[in-house]
Amino acid sequence: MHWRGNIQLLLLFIHFSGIILVAGMSEVWVELRAPRFVVHRHSAVLRCDHNVDPESLYKVVFFKKSQRIMKFVRGRDPPFELYNVTGAEINLIKLSPTSITLERLDFSASGPYACEIALETPLYSKVSKIHELNVIVRQKYRPKIKIKHKKLSSSDFLEATCQSAPAHPAPHLTWFINNNKVDESLIVPVGTLKMHRHHHHGMPLLMTNTSLHFPLTTLQLYPNQTVDITCLSTIPSYASVAEGFADVQNQTVTVNVVRIEPVPTQLPVKIVSSKLNLSARCHVDRVLFVLVTFLYHIYF
Template identity: 25%
Template sequence: MRGLAALLLALGALRPAAGSGVEVLKGVRIRVPEAVRAGDTAKLACDYDLEDSPLYTIKWYRSDEEFYRYVPKESPATKVFPKPGINVDINLSNAREVTLWGLKRNQTGFYKCEVTADAPSFHTEIRSALMIVTEFPDENPVLEVGKLKYSLGERLRANCSSRPSYPAANLTWFINGQQVFGSKQVVIRKVVHQHADELEWTSASLELEASSGVFREGRLKLRCLATLFTLYRRTEEVELCEDSPQLAPVMGPTAPAGLSLGARVQQSLLVCCAACFCAVVSASAR
C-alpha cells in the first residue's frame, strides 16, 4: 500500500496535506506561445486565483530546470537562474509573466509554471505547455510540373518542395482554388527529408488524370501552399491548359482579300493559339 501511495505521489495524483489542507489556489492556467521564430521574444504567462490568500512563490522551469523565480517577500523579488540559451528580460517579468528574448531552436520544449500559496496552506499547482522555436526562410516553396499542356486522359504530375526549416513545413494542394485531398482519383504523397544543420524539408507529389472536370474552359490553376503554424505562409502557383486542337470557326470572319497566303496562315494560327495560353504565376501570401 505504501508503494502505491509513493507512486501516486510521484505522478502528482496524490498531494500530501500541508498546513490546514484548504485549497486556496484555483484557476491556474499557463499561456505559452505554440510556436515562435528563432531570435524573437516570447511572453509566458501564468494565471491563477489565490482567493485573497498571499502568494508564496512563482517558479518557471524548462523541462525540470528552474530558470526564473518570483518571491514577493524577498528583495529583490525576482531571481534568474542562468541556463544556456535562456535569456530572461527581468524588466518585463513579474509575478504572472516571464519574458524570454533571443530564443534559439534548442529551446524548444515543455515550459512549466509552479504557483504556491503562502502559509498556512502552501497549496501548490503546476501547469505545463509545449513551445516550439522555429526556423524558416522568407521564400516560396518550389512547384514543378512535367509540362504546361495536357490532353484529356493524360496523367497530370506535379511536385512541390518546401524550403529547409524547423520543423518541416506542411504542404497543401489546391486545384482551381479548392483544397485537394488524396483519393482513388487523386494520389498525394508526402515525405519529410533531413537537411543540413538539423533542418527539414517536405516534398509532396500530386498525380491525377487530366479531365474536363478539372479543366475550366480549358484551364487549370494548380497551387501549392506551405505553412508552419501561423508564422509562415507561402504559396506557389502554376496555370496549366488543355492541349486540344482549336480550329478557327468555319463561319468566322474572313480575312481581307488583300492578305497574302502567308498572312492568312498566320492569322489562322493566332486564332488557334489564342485558345490556350499558359503562364506560371508566382505569388506570396503573407
Template identity: 25%
Template sequence: MATPLMTTLVVFPLLQGIASGLRVTKVEVPRYLIVGQRANLRCHLALEGEVLYSLKWWKDGKQFYQYIPQNDPPAVVFTVPGITINPARSGLNEVELLDVQTSSSGNYRCEVVAEAPRFKTDFMAANMTIVDTPDTKPRVTGLEPAYRDGETIALNCTSLRSRPPASLTWSLNGQEIPSESLVTYPPTTEGDPALHTSTLGLKLKARTNLFTDGTLELRCSATVHAYEWTTDVSVHLDNVTYSQPHHLPTLQLSDAASPSPQHGAILLISFLTLCLCRRS
C-alpha cells in the same frame, strides 16, 4: 430534521478546504511561436488568504526564474539553454523571453509557494513549440505551358528548410486532391540544428471537364503547426483544333495529251522498219 443539518455541517468544511489556500488559476504560454519572436509567460494566482513566499518558472524540469517578494532584488535568473529573459519586462505575474529558438520549445511550469507555516505549493504547466519557418513559399516545378486532353500533369511541390518538416497538400479548384494522385517523397535533412525539406509530387490526367474556360487552378500548401504558406499555379489546356488532312490531287493526262491507239501503231511500224533496214 437532524439529518439535513449534519450533512450541511460536514460538506461545508470540505468545500472550504478545497477552495482555500494559494493556488495557480491559469498559466498563459504561447502554443506556437516563430524563431526570433518574443514569448510572454503569465502566471495567474489566487492567494485565498495566504501570503506568497515565492514564484518560480521551470522549463523541462530546470528552473530559469525565481521571484521572492521580500528579497532585494526580488527576481533571480538562472541559465537554461534556449532561455533569454528580458528583465525590464519580467516580474511577479509575467516573464518575457527574447529571441526564442527551437531550443526554447518545451514544457513551462509556474510554481508558487505560500509563506510559513503551511508552505502550500501549487503549480500549472503548458507546452510551447518554436517553429523554424521555411525559407520561402512552396516551390512548384515541372509545369508545362499547356497540356492536351489526356496528357499527364506531373508537378512537384517543395518546401525548403523548416523545423519541424512542413506538411504538404495539393488542392484542385479548392478541393484537396486524393492520395492516389500524389507521389510522396521522404524529407531531406541538413544543418545543425537540423532543418528539413519536404516534397510532394502530383500526377493528374488533363481532362477537359476539369478545366474552366481552358484553365485549371492548382494550389500547394505547406503547413508547420499553426502556420501555412501557399503557392498557386494555373494549368492551361491546349486549344489546338485538328483539321482533316489535305491530299494532293492525283495527276492525270488530259484528253489532248493522251496517246491514241493509232498513234501507237504508227510508232511501232516505224521502229520495225528501222530495224529491218539496219540488217540489210
C-alpha cells in the same frame, strides 16, 4: 456543550494554520500562456495566468523540462530567484511575479515549459499543463512547382512536384486544385532533405518534397479551360486559432486543358464523281474488246 467549544477552537486553529484545503480549491486553474513558435534570436513572453486573488498568491515558479528558471516568493528580499536558462536570456526589466520575457532565443531554448502557483493560507499549489515552445527558421522564398505537362486533356492525369524552401523545422506541404484541398491519397510524400550547405547558426535547414498524381476526370472541366495548382508550404502543418501559421509560403501555376480531336474509327473514303466513273467504265470496255479480238484470231 464543552466538547462543541473544543471543536470550534480546533476548526479555528486549522483555518488559520492553513493545513487544510478549502472546497473552492478544486475550481482553481492555472495556465502557462506563451507562443508555440518563436523565430530564432527573437523574444518570447511567458505568462502564468490563474484565477487566484493576487493578494493570496504566495509563490510562482516557472519551469523548463522540470528545471526551475524563475521563482517568485512574496515577502522575501529579493523576491525573485533566477536560474540559468539554456538558449535564452531573461529580461530583468520586464520581470514580474507572473511573467518572464526570454530574449535572443537559440535552438536549445525549444522544449516543454510549465508554471506553478502556491498559496500559503490555506496550503495549496497547482501546476499548469506542459506548453511546447519551438524556435524556428522561416522560409526565405516560395515553394517551387514543376509540372510534367502544361497542356492536358480533361481525361489526363495531372502530374506535378513541389519543393519547399530550406527552413527549420521541415515545412509541411499541402496541394490545392482550384482553391480546393487535394485528398491525401493522391499525394506522394517524397520526404525531407537535410541541406548541409544551407544552415542557420550551425543548424542544418530542411527542405520538403512531395508529388501529385491527380485525375482531371474528377473535375467538372470543359476543353480550353485552365486549372490553378497551388502548393502551400507552412510551419507547422496546421494553424492554431490564436496564432495561425508561424510561417507560410505558397506558389500557384496554371495548366491549360485543351480540346483533343478523337481518333477516327475508320479509314477515309474517297468520293469519285459520276463522270469519272463513266470514263473509267468505257476504258475497261475497250480493253476487254481488244483482248477478246486477239484471242479469237489465235484460236480460230
